[in-house]
Amino acid sequence: TVGPVDIVKLLPVVLGKGAFGRVYEGTYRGQRVAVKQVVDLSEGATLEDLQASFAQELEVLGRCEHPNILRILAACLTPPRPCLVMELMDTSLDKMLHGRLLPLPLVLHIASEIALGLAYLHPTILHRDLKPANVLINSPWGEQPTAVKLSDFGLSRLRNTALVTECPEAGTVSVHNVHGTAPPGRYKITYQSDIYSYGVVLWEMLAGCRPWDGIGTVGIACQITLLGKRLGVPPSATPGSCPSRWPPQLCELLNECWDKDPERRPAAAELAKRLLLLKQKLQGGASTDAGSQLTC
Secondary structure, eight states: EEOEEEEEEEEEEEEEEEEEEEEEEEEEETEEEEEEEEEETTTTTTTTHHHHHHHHHHHHHHOOOOOOOEEEEEEEEESSSEEEEEOOOOHHHHHTTTTTTHHHHHHHHHHHHHHHHHHHTTTTTEEOOOOOGGGEETTTTTTOOOOHHHHHHOTTTEEEGOEESOOOOOOOSSSOOOOOOOOSSSEOOHHHHHHHHHHHHHHHHHHSSOTTTTOHHHHHIIIIIOOOOOSSSOSSTTTTOOOSSOOOOHHHHHHTOOOOOOGGOHHHHHHHHHHHHHHHHHHOOOHHHHHHHHHH
């Protein structure tokens, strides 16, 4: 149950920044927490807009209880400073990827956990903004992270209020899910949009670089929707282009996530199962070749 905010102490530690708000470290009822707070309305949004976004996130997270979904502890939606109080995590996947090439077993573990979170959501909730910055992680550099959780549900939508769009691959605008304009038609945004974004996040973990680096949003949209292009699997000239990081089963899975027909993209539960089987197969391999797959 999400409770009202009583006393939250903000610490001078900014965990993240957005267009209109910041996430601070704080304390609430004796525990360290993350506090998302509106701090700036100079970019044209109204306080009502931000309250609606916070209310959407509160409605979504308030329904969720799962080890791969960030917990919300308390909320205040009244002016002048609406805020959400959430559990504090050690870091984000986005920060882990900066300047590092994640070992393949770690990639598979994180990808499996993300898929489990999506599988929990998708019966009723679409995330619509899946990207490394919205994947939070505890104990990131241990033998195995103790927690991998999906966060930032301000753009999420309940399935009974699904959007209708002209684009069958529509999502939110970022390099992880920009799809531009497709041929005329009307389509509901469904979980397959999250699956497309999931594939891009997995590709970024494997490749060790930003997807579509150096290309603007409009350019990416044209590449994907007009020219039908997809990210290279495996890629060339990237930190993670080592062939042993791209076993055939993983390449096949990625291409399925980006299938031009959204109905043919795998469900999140299937992705989690296939990744777990692949991880077990690689860990169980006794040959030198299998060992190289685990360490490259």
